[in-house]
Amino acid sequence: MWQDLQDCLFDAPFTVIAVAEEGRGPEQARPWIEQARPGYPCLIDSDHRVSALYGMVNVPQCVWIDERGVIVRPPETAGSTDHFRRMDMATRTMAPELVEARLAARAAYFQAVRDWVRTGKHALPGDAARARLPVITAAMAQADALFRLALHLRRLGQDGEAAEHFAEASRLHPDSWSMFRDSQVLEPSGFAGGAAFWERVNALGDKPYYPQPVL
Amino acid sequence: MPTVLSETGTFAVPSGAGLLLSPADAERVTGWALKPEGMCRDDLCVPLTGAMQQGGRIDVAAFWRHLGNPVASDRGGETWVLGTAPEARNEALAGLMAPDFELPDLTGKLHRLSDYRGQKVFLTTWASW
Numbered sequence: 001m002w003q004d005l006q007d008c009l010f011d012a013p014f015t016v017i018a019v020a021e022e023g024r025g026p027e028q029a030r031p032w033i034e035q036a037r038p039g040y041p042c043l044i045d046s047d048h049r050v051s052a053l054y055g056m057v058n059v060p061q062c063v064w065i066d067e068r069g070v071i072v073r074p075p076e077t078a079g080s081t082d083h084f085r086r087m088d089m090a091t092r093t094m095a096p097e098l099v100e101a102r103l104a105a106r107a108a109y110f111q112a113v114r115d116w117v118r119t120g121k122h123a124l125p126g127d128a129a130r131a132r133l134p135v136i137t138a139a140m141a142q143a144d145a146l147f148r149l150a151l152h153l154r155r156l157g158q159d160g161e162a163a164e165h166f167a168e169a170s171r172l173h174p175d176s177w178s179m180f181r182d183s184q185v186l187e188p189s190g191f192a193g194g195a196a197f198w199e200r201v202n203a204l205g206d207k208p209y210y211p212q213p214v215l
Numbered sequence: 216m217p218t219v220l221s222e223t224g225t226f227a228v229p230s231g232a233g234l235l236l237s238p239a240d241a242e243r244v245t246g247w248a249l250k251p252e253g254m255c256r257d258d259l260c261v262p263l264t265g266a267m268q269q270g271g272r273i274d275v276a277a278f279w280r281h282l283g284n285p286v287a288s289d290r291g292g293e294t295w296v297l298g299t300a301p302e303a304r305n306e307a308l309a310g311l312m313a314p315d316f317e318l319p320d321l322t323g324k325l326h327r328l329s330d331y332r333g334q335k336v337f338l339t340t341w342a343s344w
Contacts, residue, residue, distance in 0.1 A: 002339065013334040017326075019318065021342045026321055028343045033321055041326050043318035050340060053314040055304070062339035065313045069332050074308075078339045117335050129311055136304040138285070145287040145298030148220055152294055161289055181344050192344040 001060075001079075005110050006040045013067065014117045016040040019050045021059055023151045023182040028190070047151060051178050052144045055134030058177040058210065064116060064123065072116075072123035074132045076213040079109040085201060085209065105212075112215050122215055143173035150183065177209070219244045219275075221297040234276040234288075234295050241273040245297065254278060313338070 002016045017040065020029040026044040033042045050056065054063055054075050062078035063071055083102040087094045094102070115121040124132065150165035166183030173179055180200065184192035201209055219226045219234070226244045228236055238249035247254040253262035254273070267277045276286045276295065285298035307314050313336075317327045328338070 001341075002337070005337065014337070015331055015334050016337045016339065017328070017331065019338065019340050021340050022344075026319075030321060032343055041320060041331075043320055043326055045318050045340075049316055049318070050338075052299070053304070053307075053316060055308065056340060059340045059342045062337055063313065065328075065336040065338055067333050067335060069313050069329065071308075071311045071313050113337055126311060130309060133305075133308045136301040136308075138301050141298055141301040141304065142285040142287070145285040145296040148298070149287040149289060149294060149296045152218070152220060152296075153289060156294075158289070165287070165289075178340075178342070182342065184344070186344060190343055 001036075002040070003036060003038055005113060006038070008114055009117050012117050018042045019045045021045050021048050021051055021178050021182065023048065023154070025155075047148055048144075048178060048182070051176075055136050055140075056178065057134075057173075057175050064113070066123065071129055071133075073213075074124075074129055075134060076132075077210040079106040080210045081105045081212070082209050089198075109213065109215075112213075139172040140176075143169040143176065143179065146172070147179050147183075217293050217295065219295045219297060221245070222299055231272070233274060233292065235269055235272040236275050237272055241275050241278070245275060245279065247278075249273065 002018060006016050018038065020042065022028045022044060023046055025046050029042070029044055056075045058077070060078035060080055061075045063075055064073035066072050081102050083094060083098045086098055112122050116123055146165045147169040150162045150169060153162040153165065163183070166179070170176065170180045170183065181192035181197065184194065184196060186192055187194055216227045217230060219228055221244055223246060228234075228240050228244065236244070241254075242248045245254075247256045250260065252260040254260065261282065263273070263278065264281070267274045267281065275297070276288070279286050279297050283300040283302065285300070287296040287298065288294060313328060315327060315329045317325050319325050328336070
């Protein structure tokens with residue numbers, strides 16, 4: 001998905017760093033990475049450390065970091081949209097106009113990234129960036145500890161107790177889609193897109209699954 | 216042997232009730248050393264209350280919570296997570312320096328975010344699920 005971005009900016013001091021929030025480990029990510037053959041670092045984050053450090057709650061979310069290591073855009077949706085919520089559930093397909101709108105939104109966001117790299121546009125000054133930072137609460141911090149425990153127990157094969165701690169983590173941090181989805185039993189396709197996921201998405205009502213960045 | 220997961224790593228510790236550890240093991244897993252003033256790290260020392268000590272050993276779970284950090288454990292006390300307080304997370308982000316981390320690629324090679332200082336970085340997450 002991001003290779004085009006990297007390719008367009010091949011002559012700039014710029015890199016994508018893609019982090020896979022894969023609680024089940026590198027083998028989940030391997031087929032996707034090997035197919036993409038990316039020209040940028042693809043890292044495996046099996047404890048969701050990056051999400052915890054940056055207060056991220058879904059994938060894909062991104063942070064823009066300048067040459068000094070300063071955050072110039074705090075976590076935001078990385079080009080994805082809520083068009084998928086209007087998919088035909090019987091056929092699991094999207095109408096052409098929805099596909100087109102989704103692609104256009106992603107293209108616009110990636111254009112913004114290119115504009116930033118070339119001209120500095122869209123980088124937020126300090127106070128504006130701070131105002132958009134996520135606020136980590138005690139409940140979210142406890143959720144992170146429980147989620148990490150649950151991931152470890154699942155690796156040990158203790159699925160029953162892992163499920164309890166996953167559930168409590170999601171109860172404490174209900175805004176985290178990453179915690180919810182990576183705790184689910186996967187469908188044969190490998191997606192955590194079963195009935196429980198759709199129920200939770202539909203419960204959002206008018207609230208976005210993927211809030212759109214304000215550029 | 217019980218396992219302790221913290222921000223700095225994964226540690227095997229001797230079996231015992233709760234997370235009662237020797238001062239040496241407590242320092243290994245927490246990074247805080249026992250001194251006459253209490254548990255100390257860099258220039259900061261935190262006095263230990265009676266409830267945090269037992270027979271020369273330190274109740275690391277109680278100490279960690281006393282610092283305002285979350286602690287999680289399984290029912291059997293075999294796995295412990297020493298988490299990070301929300302204040303520490305928020306303070307780190309408020310400084311706007313992108314928190315550093317070290318993660319492997321598919322070959323196992325470790326990359327630090329700070330290795331890429333000097334370039335603009337588009338740090339993005341994804342997942343197969």
